[in-house]
Amino acid sequence: MTAGEMSSADRRAASREPAGRPPVGDRFRDFKEGRRGGGGRRGGGGGGERSMVPQAEFRSYYGRPILKPPVWHHDIAAYLFTGGLAAGSSMIAAGADLTGRPVLRRVGRLTSLAAVGASTYFLINDLGRPERFHHMLRVAKPTSPMSVGTWILATFGPAAGVAAVAEVAPLLPERGLLGLARRILPPVGRGANLVAAVMAPPLATYTAVLLAHTAVPSWNRAYPYLPFVFAGSASAAASGVGLIAAPLEETGPVRRLAVAGAALDLAAMRQVEHSMGVVSEPYQLGRQGRLLRAARAFTVGGAVGALLSRRSRLLSALSGASLVVGSLLTRFGVFEAGKASAEDPKYTVVPQRQRLEARGVAEVEKVNVPEPD
Amino acid sequence: MEVENRGLRDERVIRENRLYGPLDPAPEAGYGMDAPPRMGFFTDTSVCIGCKACEVACKEWNNVPETGLDLLGMSFDNTGDLTANSWRHVAFIEQPVSREKLADRGVAVGGQAGNEPPAFEGLPTSRTAAPEMAARAATTGKETGTEPGVPPSPEPGAAVEMATEFLGMPSSVLPGRLPGGERTDFRWLMMSDVCKHCTHAGCLDVCPTGALFRTEFGTVVVQEDICNGCGYCISGCPYGVIDQRKDDGRAWKCTLCYDRLKDDMMPACAKACPTESIQYGPLDELRERAARRLEKLHEQGETAARLYGNDPEDGVGGDGAFFLLLDEPEVYGLPPDPVVPTRDAPAMWKRAGMAALTMAAAAAVAFVGRRS
Numbered sequence: 001m002t003a004g005e006m007s008s009a010d011r012r013a014a015s016r017e018p019a020g021r022p023p024v025g026d027r028f029r030d031f032k033e034g035r036r037g038g039g040g041r042r043g044g045g046g047g048g049e050r051s052m053v054p055q056a057e058f059r060s061y062y063g064r065p066i067l068k069p070p071v072w073h074h075d076i077a078a079y080l081f082t083g084g085l086a087a088g089s090s091m092i093a094a095g096a097d098l099t100g101r102p103v104l105r106r107v108g109r110l111t112s113l114a115a116v117g118a119s120t121y122f123l124i125n126d127l128g129r130p131e132r133f134h135h136m137l138r139v140a141k142p143t144s145p146m147s148v149g150t151w152i153l154a155t156f157g158p159a160a161g162v163a164a165v166a167e168v169a170p171l172l173p174e175r176g177l178l179g180l181a182r183r184i185l186p187p188v189g190r191g192a193n194l195v196a197a198v199m200a201p202p203l204a205t206y207t208a209v210l211l212a213h214t215a216v217p218s219w220n221r222a223y224p225y226l227p228f229v230f231a232g233s234a235s236a237a238a239s240g241v242g243l244i245a246a247p248l249e250e251t252g253p254v255r256r257l258a259v260a261g262a263a264l265d266l267a268a269m270r271q272v273e274h275s276m277g278v279v280s281e282p283y284q285l286g287r288q289g290r291l292l293r294a295a296r297a298f299t300v301g302g303a304v305g306a307l308l309s310r311r312s313r314l315l316s317a318l319s320g321a322s323l324v325v326g327s328l329l330t331r332f333g334v335f336e337a338g339k340a341s342a343e344d345p346k347y348t349v350v351p352q353r354q355r356l357e358a359r360g361v362a363e364v365e366k367v368n369v370p371e372p373d
Numbered sequence: 374m375e376v377e378n379r380g381l382r383d384e385r386v387i388r389e390n391r392l393y394g395p396l397d398p399a400p401e402a403g404y405g406m407d408a409p410p411r412m413g414f415f416t417d418t419s420v421c422i423g424c425k426a427c428e429v430a431c432k433e434w435n436n437v438p439e440t441g442l443d444l445l446g447m448s449f450d451n452t453g454d455l456t457a458n459s460w461r462h463v464a465f466i467e468q469p470v471s472r473e474k475l476a477d478r479g480v481a482v483g484g485q486a487g488n489e490p491p492a493f494e495g496l497p498t499s500r501t502a503a504p505e506m507a508a509r510a511a512t513t514g515k516e517t518g519t520e521p522g523v524p525p526s527p528e529p530g531a532a533v534e535m536a537t538e539f540l541g542m543p544s545s546v547l548p549g550r551l552p553g554g555e556r557t558d559f560r561w562l563m564m565s566d567v568c569k570h571c572t573h574a575g576c577l578d579v580c581p582t583g584a585l586f587r588t589e590f591g592t593v594v595v596q597e598d599i600c601n602g603c604g605y606c607i608s609g610c611p612y613g614v615i616d617q618r619k620d621d622g623r624a625w626k627c628t629l630c631y632d633r634l635k636d637d638m639m640p641a642c643a644k645a646c647p648t649e650s651i652q653y654g655p656l657d658e659l660r661e662r663a664a665r666r667l668e669k670l671h672e673q674g675e676t677a678a679r680l681y682g683n684d685p686e687d688g689v690g691g692d693g694a695f696f697l698l699l700d701e702p703e704v705y706g707l708p709p710d711p712v713v714p715t716r717d718a719p720a721m722w723k724r725a726g727m728a729a730l731t732m733a734a735a736a737a738v739a740f741v742g743r744r745s
Contacts, residue, residue, distance in 0.1 A: 061464060061706030062447045063511040063531030064454065064523075067613040071520045071604040091733070095740035128602015128622025135582040135601045143392070143715055146581035146605050201729030208728070209721045213714045214608035215575055220714055223721045227728030235732055257739035264731065342608070344527045349703045352710040 058353065060345040067215055069342040075126035077335035079119050080207050081237065081328045083153075084230055086115035087204035088238025088261075090160050092254060094197035097190055101250040104242055106167050109193060111241045113164035116157045123153075145210040152206055156199040162192035204234035211338060217279045217348060218341035219334075225275075228268035229330065235261030236299060237327035243306060243320030248313055255306045258323055262303035265330065266296065272334075278350050279341060288336035291329050298326030381685060382406060393716040395685030398572050402587035411591035412634060413693035414643065414651055415659035416565055417666060418705075419678065421650040423563035427461040428452060430645030434630065435460065438618075440517045446510035447532065453515050453523035454706070455566055457616035457625035461642050464705050466562040507532040519625075520617045521607075564696065564705045565642070565651055568593070568614045568627035569682055572690030573713040576606035576615050576626075584624075591656070591693055592629040600624055611689065611711035629693070656693060663697060675699065681707060688712030 060066070070076075093108025095101075124133045137154070141147035166189020172182040205227040212223035219226070239258035243251055273283045273292070283292060305319025341347040380386070381397040384406070390396040399408035431437065440458045445451050450465040511532030515523040526532055574593045577585040584599035585606060595606075595615075602622035606615045615626040630640035638644075643653035652659060663680055670678040681702050682692030688711050702709045 058531065059701060059703050060526075060528065060531040061466070061704060062507065063526035063528040063533075064706060065526065065613065066703070066706055066708050068607045068610065068616055069521050069524060070608045071617050072608075091736045095736055099740050126604075128604065128617055128624075129600070132582075132601035135584070135599055136603075138599075139581070139583040141581060141583065143578040143718065144581045144605070146579065146603060150581060201732045202725075204732060205725040205729045209718075209725045212721050213579060213718060214605075215611040215613075215711075215714055216608050220717075223717060224724050227721075227725040228731065231728040231732035235735060253739040253742065256742055257736055260735040260739065261732075264735070343524060345531060345703070346528060348708050352708055353703075356710050 058346055058349045060349060063345065065343050066345050066348040067217075067342040069339050070214070070216060071128075072335075073126055074332070074335075075122040077332045079122040079126075080230070080331040080335065082115040082118040082122065083207055084204045084234030084327065084331070085237045085241065085324075086112045086119060086156070086160060087200035088234040088236075089115060089241060090156070090163070090193065090196035091200045091235075092238050092242055092257065093163065094193045095253060096250065097193055099253070101246070101253075104246040104250040104254065105193075107242055107245040108238070109160070109164040109167055109189070111238070111245075112160040112196065116153070116160050119153070120157065145206060145213045149203075149206045149210055152199055152202050156196055156203050159192045159196035159199065163189045163196055165189070166192065201231065205231050211334070214338075216338045216342045217351060218276075218282045219338040221276045221279045221351070222272045225268045225271040226334070229265055229272060229334065232261045232264030232266070232268060233299075233327040233330050236265055236302065236323045237261075239306070240302060240320035240323030240327070243309075243323070244317045245320075248310065248316065251310075251316060255310070258306040258319075259303050262299045262323065262326070265299060265327075269296070269330065277354075279347050282337040282340040282344075282347065283333070286336075286340060288333045288340060291336065292333035295326050295329035295333055298322045298329060300326075302326055390690070392718060393573060393690065393713065395690050396572060397591065398587055398690075399589055399591040404589045408589050408591075410655040410657065411693065412629065412654065413570060413591070413656040413659055413695070414567060414629070414640070414653055415663050415695060415697070416567070417650050417652065417663070417697045418562065418564040419666075419670060419675070419697055419699060420648045421463070421563040421565055422648055423449060423463055423465055423561070424647060425452075425463045426645040426647060427565045427642035427651055428459065428463060430641040431461045431627070432459075434633070434641035435628070437625075438518060441515075443515055445515060445523075446513065447507060453517070455568070455614050455616070455626070456517045456522050457519040457618040458517055458522075460567065460625075460627040462566045464562075464564045464566055466700075466704060468560055468562065468700070518619055520619050522616060562699055562705070564698065565646075566705070566707070567642070567694050568629070569612055569689070569695070570627075570629055570693030571713065572685065572693070573715055574689070575609035575611050575713045575715065576624075578713065578715040578718075579605045579609035581605060588631055588634075590629070590631075590634050592631065592634070593693075594628045594631050595624055595626060597623060597625075609714060611708055611713060613708075627694075659695075663695065666697060670697075688716070 089108045089112035091108075093105050093112060096104035096108055124130050127133055136147065136150045139147060140151055166185040169182050169185040169189070172178045172185075174182065208226035208230045209223070211219040212226055214220060235257050239254040239261060242254035243258065246254070269292070273280055282288065299322075302319045302321075302323030302325075305315060305322060309315030309319050381395055382400055387396045387401045391401060397411055399411060400406050432439070437460060438458045440452065440456070443451060445453050448465040448467065450463060452459050452462045455462045508529035511526035511529050514525040517523055570592045572591075574585070574587075577587060577593050581603060582599050582601055584596045584601070586594060586596060588594055600623040602617060602624065604617055604624070606624050607617060615624050617624050630638070633640055639653050643651040652662065660683055663683055667678055667680055677699055679698055680695060681698050682689075682695035685691035690713070696707075698705060698707075
């Protein structure tokens with residue numbers, strides 16, 4: 001086993017720090033007395049002359065991370081999912097509206113509003129200073145995907161909201177002021193829904209640029225594929241909700257979209273997991289590797305189910321749920337893989353060294369690497 | 374080189390290289406062609422003595438919160454890393470250097486090109502428990518009051534490689550008492566790390582509020598009254614410099630003493646440095662001075678010396694704070710070939726656009742298809 005093969009969970013266990021600050025010298029006493037923090041699988045006996053900890057294949061500053069791992073919490077991973085769900089749902093709602101599928105339209109619009117509401121909550125909650133969220137609105141900055149996303153969301157959100165509110169029209173009285181609203185709301189809702197549908201693909205894919213436009217190795221290097229993963233995942237998740245909530249006679253389009261989305265997601269994710277050399281590794285290892293394997297199973301299951309469940313409402317709903325779960329797990333897996341790649345100096349140093357060597361930068365003689373025993 | 378002939382403050386150079394490539398950042402940021410000269414640091418690690426006066430001076434002048442008294446157990450460096458609460462960080466590295474091996478490789482170290490006798494000739498040789506201790510130390514983090522602050526290493530194996538027999542660490546036995554292994558001569562590397570004030574700053578490019586801005590001196594500063602703690606800059610920095618304070622949620626880093634610069638004063642760390650390892654001045658002058666220093670060290674046989682971050686053609690368009698190093702950058706905790714993520718931004722948006730069109734097309738086809 002090399003250090004690189006330790007799972008990140010093991011690493012975390014091996015490196016867990018007690019809450020708060022330990023007394024000065026505590027660690028040294030622990031070490032001297034052979035006590036271990038966490039009890040992870042760290043090689044080596046209690047201070048023998050020969051270390052069993054395997055050496056790394058790159059040089060670093062005491063093995064410490066070079067990059068600062070993202071400080072984003074799971075709010076952001078959740079937002080990747082809800083943002084995609086909102087986008088896909090608005091698109092489906094617009095399609096259902098234009099092709100006369102009223103239940104699918106209502107499901108899409110309401111899901112979109114709920115998801116965009118949740119997105120807003122997650123985004124604001126993740127800020128270090130949530131009360132200053134509106135500072136995002138003081139600039140529009142093309143070099144910042146977060147600023148671009150702010151304005152996409154600021155356009156999409158109200159449109160999705162109006163489209164969802166328009167669904168109350170049939171509940172209103174036929175006469176008076178509210179009767180007027182009853183007549184005006186459907187066309188207004190359709191217009192708003194179309195605005196949201198136009199903004200939906202940008203909303204579903206800008207988040208891929210948001211992650212890729214960082215120094216985080218496994219996100220940055222994945223920029224050609226992540227937008228396709230997210231576009232596919234968003235389509236599949238929103239189709240999943242359609243399968244759960246719409247009657248069988250209206251679900252034809254979402255079945256086709258579910259299969260297309262799942263295929264796009266799986267194909268692009270395969271590139272992410274296998275084509276990027278050493279920075280593909282974090283997508284396979286540890287907790288995020290398990291999340292992504294589970295995501296694949298759910299997505300495949302959901303897509304197959306979507307094809308086969310044309311006659312069963314229950315099977316349709318199960319397939320839909322499977323697609324939703326698959327999308328959720330994909331987002332969390334991608335999110336965690338990036339974090340893991342920034343936490344390990346290997347994924348910073350090794351690709352950059354390879355790049356330098358490929359550019360033919362003469363390697364300066366290593367004057368002082370201790371020889372392994 | 375074409376760019377050098379025209380200079381970095383050339384209107385066309387600036388227009389063409391807005392996202393990536395060499396340029397003078399202050400005019401690009403809107404200060405015009407008569408902006409003050411770009412100011413920066415040249416940190417010559419070959420004369421650093423690791424006194425940490427820069428760390429202290431920085432904290433005092435900028436009112437940076439304390440980071441606590443704690444031992445990281447890896448070296449004399451108990452600061453660990455640059456954080457929101459440590460804007461200068463003195464890295465400390467001890468390396469065994471076998472002079473015979475150096476002679477074999479045709480590499481010389483030190484002023485005398487290996488002519489003087491090794492410092493430890495005739496002393497007992499052995500290994501201590503240092504590698505084990507280093508692995509233990511590497512897997513401990515530090516509570517700095519910041520996020521992510523100084524996280525533990527996931528790679529104890531990498532720390533073992535750093536471990537030496539003579540680690541300047543408290544130990545229950547004298548170095549050289551444990552059996553086995555070979556004793557070698559050693560050297561100490563010390564480097565005062567700081568924000569690089571990149572020409573193309575990853576943090577600045579991604580900041581969605583405009584809290585991070587470019588000053589007239591070409592440096593990069595966070596406005597504390599604007600920052601809303603979104604944390605994007607922390608992922609955007611290819612050097613892992615900027616960090617978030619837990620108690621106030623905002624991002625903080627070196628300002629290159631913007632307030633002092635405005636009053637024509639030297640930044641606090643450079644002022645406090647007793648060996649002029651930290652040199653402050655117009656970047657043009659510093660680059661010339663660094664080139665002369667490098668040449669001198671190479672003449673003296675220190676062939677491993679190299680400049681880091683001085684090249685305007687590098688992945689971040691050159692650093693406003695650059696270094697003379699005596700080993701590979703990663704040994705000091707620096708990325709060997711950092712690239713600003715913005716370089717690929719046009720390609721990223723292009724891919725996102727393609728994916729968005731694919732998604733729209735898939736939805737259209739799904740609905741246009743036969744009614745079922």
